[in-house]
Each structure stands twice: as structure tokens, then as C-alpha cells.
Amino acid sequence: FIAWHFYLSLYLASCALLLLTLNWRTSTGLPVPAPSPGTDDQCSDLYRRLLLNISNALSSGTLSYGIPSEKVEVRGAGETVLACAPTQTQNSNCMMQRNFSFSESECLKNIVKDLAYYGDAIQSYLEHPLKSPNKEAELLNPIVEIIQSLTKNCFPQQNGENQSTKEDAKVWGNDSFTNRLEMYKMMRGFHIRAITINxxxxxIASGDHRK
Structure with a gap:
């Protein structure tokens, strides 16, 4: 009976110590790392919607109608692929190592540059002659709106820093077929870039780069 009482007392003491420890942790309010700028749930949802809308635009057939080319043209004002590559990336086929550490701020800055470029390029395209103005606007305007929401709500501190992309994005002429051909190639490239961005x-949101 004495032994049983001893172990019961030890068990209760252990429980009390555990509860005390938990209460202390709660009361001290150990800080929970805040999401990095542009990576919270709202912004992550916008990135996913961006990729989905680009996919829908490409699969609709509106941009690709009468265009046999399957070429991809990745444009942009940033170096997102390089800036956002993990410090070491490897798979069964290849290994890529960088001679500098991952910079979250550089990655995000280049993402913003690319988004600004594509947003300006699409907006400029819609101001030029189009084969199917209503259909193309219906597909592309939501993409521009998502980009604007991203730059305004997720990167307000960098909003307005990419004015130079507006001139670079004016790459359209007066022939609707040629413009649509270039837009189709550009959107295929944007699709790849949007996957990279996501x-x-x-x-960044996983926090692996901080380990």
C-alpha cells in the first residue's frame, strides 16, 4: 500500500509539473513567427488563383486559335528562377548548387518585378487590336486584377517601384494575329513562371530557408 501511495504521489506530482510548465509557456507567450510579407494565406490563395487563371486562358483556345506554334517565351523583369532557388536543389537527375545563400527579400523582390512586367504586358496587349476583344478581355482581365491585388495587398512597400517595366512591356504592334501569337507564347512562359513563383x-512559407 505504501509503495502504491508513493507511485500515485509521484504521478500526481509529475502531472502538476507538466501543467505548470504548460501554463508558464502559455503565460509567457512564446512568439510565433509571423508569415513573411507576401506569403500569408490570403496572398498564397492569390498566387494559386493566378496560376489557375493562366491555365484557363491557355486551355480555352481563344489565344491559340489558328496558331500552330507551341513555342514558349519566358519574359520578365526579374531573375526569379535564380533568386528563388533554394540554397541547394537536387534530384535524381541533377544537382544545382549556388555560391550564395538564399535571400528571402531578393526572391520576393524579383517576384514582384516579374508580376509587374506581366501585368503591364497583358494590360498593354488588351489596348491593341484583338481578334476577339470580348473573349480575350474576359480571359486576361482577371489575371491583371489578381496581379494588381498581389502587388497592392501583399507587397505594398514595393508598390510603385517597378515603373520601368511599363515601357519594357509595350511590345505589341498593330497586327492582331502577330500580337496574339506573341501573347500565346508569353502566356505559356508566364504559366511556367507562375509555377516557379508558387x-x-x-x-518561404515553410521556413526551411531559416533552418
């Missing part, structure tokens, strides 16, 4: 945001 992966980069996921990497």
Missing part, C-alpha cells in the same frame, strides 16, 4: 512562396 513553389518559391511555399518554400
Amino acid at each position: 513553389r518559391a512562396i511555399g518554400y
